Amino acid sequence: MRYFYILIVAGLLAACGSGKESTDGSDQEMDHRTEVRLRQYMVQGKRLYLTHCANCHQKNGEGLAQLYPPLAKSDYLMSDLKRAACIIKNGVEGEITVSGRVFSQPMPGLETLTPIEVAEILTYVSNSWGNEAGISSTRDVSIWLKKCND
Known part of the structure; x- marks a missing residue:
């Protein structure tokens, strides 16, 4: 009976795989977390954008005429x-050039954020409307x- 338990434990350890496979799983888990x-x-960025930014930059990120620049x-x-x-x-204050157009309307900061x-x-604006940048981490x-x- 004792040998039977040893065989079962050995079989379970073999079924679990090598440490390398476990490491690969961690990499996949990290990708999933990201x-x-x-x-x-x-989701949160869109909510905040609609609250604080969309009035000027518009819901579709296309800006408003020559007043507010596009983010799209x-x-x-x-x-x-x-x-x-x-x-x-x-x-920001002063002139900025966005996609070949000059804008000079000052943008107030959102200092309480x-x-x-x-x-x-x-993250939301840099991954919406044709932009692709991935996540901007809090860190x-x-x-x-x-x-x-500086």
């Missing part, structure tokens, strides 16, 4: 996400926001 987090950021397929947004995080939080809220908005955005005035 996908879930991206979806969460997109925006070269200005996508060329520097660090700068975009600072603009969301602190606003937390780093995670800035990350969620940034990265926190670092970027500390360096805004």
Whole structure:
């Protein structure tokens, strides 16, 4: 009977696979976690965008005439996400050129937003309307926001 239990335990250990397969599963799990987090950021980011940003930049991200620049397929947004995080939080004044058009309407900052809220908005706008940037992590955005005035 004792040998029977040893055989069962050995069989179970063999069925569990090697450590390498377990590591590969962790990589897949990490990818899954990132996908879930991206979806969460997109949902929350959309909610925050509609509350704080859509009035000027419009629900479809196309901006408003010559007053407010588009975020959809925006070269200005996508060329520097660090700068975009600072603009969301602190606003911007002066001329900017977006997709070949000049805009000079000042944008007020959303100073009360937390780093995670800035990350969620940034993730939403940088992955909507033809933009593709992946997730802007809260950790990265926190670092970027500390360096805004540098």
